[in-house]
Amino acid sequence: MAASDAIVVLCKGFITSLPTFLQRRTVVIPNFPYLANKSNSLISQTHRKRILTVARLYEPEKQLSILLHAFASLKDNFPGWECHICGEGPHRNYYETLITDLGVNNRITLPGAMEDISAEYAEADLFTLPSRYEGFPLALAEAQGFGLPAVGFAACPGVNEIIVHGENGLLAPEMTAESLAKQLRTLMTDEQLRQRMGTRARELSARYDRDRVLDQWEVLFRRVVNRKKTTDLDSIASIEDPDIRGTLRTLVTNPLDTKDNTESKRVLNMLRSSVKHHINLHMSRLSLSKKEFSKK
Incomplete structure (x- = not known):
């Protein structure tokens, strides 16, 4: 679920049951009834x-x-x-x-x-x-x-x-x-x-309404398709260093819920700093390699 592009729930109230980091990618799409009253009349009054x-x-x-x-x-x-x-x-x-x-x-x-x-x-x-x-x-x-x-x-x-x-x-x-x-x-x-x-x-x-609900699904599918190759996981997959790639993937797929947890925030910030350090180091090495290659 953490690596998904979108999460669908049936009712708005269910969103709060998810970890904070999942809520921003959650959308509400209800079911549609199979039965529908096609007449303009309301209820019968001919019975008890x-x-x-x-x-x-x-x-x-x-x-x-x-x-x-x-x-x-x-x-x-x-x-x-x-x-x-x-x-x-x-x-x-x-x-x-x-x-x-x-x-x-x-x-x-x-x-x-x-x-x-x-x-x-x-x-x-x-x-x-x-x-x-x-x-x-x-x-x-x-x-x-x-x-x-x-x-x-x-x-x-x-x-x-x-x-x-x-x-x-x-x-x-x-x-x-x-x-x-x-x-x-x-x-x-x-x-x-x-x-x-x-x-x-x-x-x-x-x-x-059936058509209205199906339209919501179509909009969601189009949005997800348009985001393909631009998600966090797609970007991480392009990183060559396996250690950095693995650390980033762990952060994306298992992020800490930092809603009301000071310790979780502290640990998450440490992880992010560590990853940022590795990325900067990796980019510096890559830049140095390019300079050396250009001298040759």
């Missing part, structure tokens, strides 16, 4: 009000147990609402048992994985993804394209960049059932707010 989640049935990564507890706390105040959790996974039995224990069998459905989930998006009124962490949640991006306002957790990477709090959805400040339920309640009680955020969701989903 529905919260939709599309996720693997896996705990604790997807944290669907938090959603189940949140919906159970809301069910009595919202008798006209139901919840669909689409997906499959190893913890189906756990969730089915929890649904029974919470007394929401007739309100929460686990329809499983689907080849075409477009109908679920089109018939939902609200989307939620209670994940602990994500890479780039395609299901959330797809839901936004279908005009669904969304609820997620503010601390969940990926989710907290697709959902712009107060614009296309709401972000719960804490990863608890109570915090999630509070944000769900806000949208469940206000149809105009859902419509407004749903409209904004479709507008912001243009960020993940």
